[in-house]
Amino acid sequence: MPGVLAALDGGVDAWRAVQVAGCLPHAVDRLVPRLAEHLRRADLTGRRDEMSARAALRAMSALGDPSALPMIVETLLAAVRHEAWGITTSALQALTVLGSPGAVAQPVLAAIRPLTAAGTDHFVREAAVPALWSAGGDPREVTPLLYDLLESPIYYHRTTAAELLAEVGERAALPRLRELATSGGEWIEIAGAEAVWRLGGPPEAPLVLERLLRAWAKNGATANDVTDCLDRMGPAAAPALPQLRAELARPRRGGHMDTIENDESLQRTCRKLVERLATV
Incomplete structure (x- = not known):
């Protein structure tokens, strides 16, 4: 922690310090003002500071500190002016996490709305719609x-849309989401299946389980996403017990990016599910 603060205060290796600052939530009161100052000093007109x-x-x-919101908004508006689309995307993503209705002024919403249109940068558009919501x-x-x-022909646009339609509670989208859950590749099918579960509940369990377990068997990298959804399904996930036990018995599991952290998270979720579902 002292090294991170010294780097942010002195500007030497600050670009390294900002990459670990988010892992130090116990020091949020000291880090957020320094991160805000770091953003104020950044040159958004070129790629050097992106x-x-x-x-x-x-x-x-x-x-996750709401006090960061004014600086995020300021950075977003400046990035849009300079057409710094990478920074715009990151600011929109941060606004999605920290923003809330009433906490963001109407001029900011007015700046976000054009970014949701087709024809804008693909990454910006995907980030703008959740930020607007x-x-x-x-x-x-x-x-x-x-x-x-x-x-959209871009797969991550479809996964984002499926997730948010469920969050919004748009039950009229269920037929289209069922289609999404049965075609389009593992990641899209998982997003569609999870949205179907969130909107339709237990009556949708057979379809949701079939698609989740199929995607998991086909692509081990989906394991974390699948087991997270199984966790939310509660007792309806009981038919997944054999696959959960088989995953725990493997000497090496899949999961996102094949990292130790994700493997440990996967093991924790699988053990929790096995313990819970074995008594169903």
């Missing part, structure tokens, strides 16, 4: 945008 600015925004998001909270405004994203 990596560092985006890391600072991710750190603010991870720290988080900060605006109007399902009538965001739902048509989500239906548009659901038909």
Whole structure:
């Protein structure tokens, strides 16, 4: 911690410090003002400071302190002016985490709305729609945008749309989400299946389980996402017990990026599920 603070205060290796600041939530009161100052000093007109600015925004998001919101908004508006789309994307993602209806002024929402349109930068558009929902909270405004994203040829647009349609509670999307859960590749099918579960509940369990377990068997990297969804399904996930036990018995598991951290998280979730579901 002293090294991170010294780097942020002195500017020497600050670009390294911002990349770990989000892992130090016990020092949020000392880190957020320094991260804000780091963003104020960043040059958003070129690419030199882009990596560092985006890391600072991710750190603010991870720290979860609402006091960071004014600086996130300021950075977002400046990035849009300078057409710094990478920084714009990171600021929108941070706004999604920390924003809430009433906490963001109407001029900011007005700046976000054009970013949700087709034809804008792909990453910006994907980040803008959730930010508009988080900060605006109007399902009538965001739902048509989500239906548009659901038909996008870009797969991560469709996964984002599925997740948010479930969050918004758009039950009218269930037929399309069932289609999504049965075609389009493992990641899209998982997003569709989870959205179907969240909107449809237990009557959808057979379809949801079949698609989740199929995706997991086909691609081990999906294990964390699948087991997280199984965890949310409660007793309805009982048919997954054999696959959960088989995963724990493997000497080496899959999971995101094949990292130790994700493997340990996967093991914890699997053990919790086995213990819970074995008594169902």
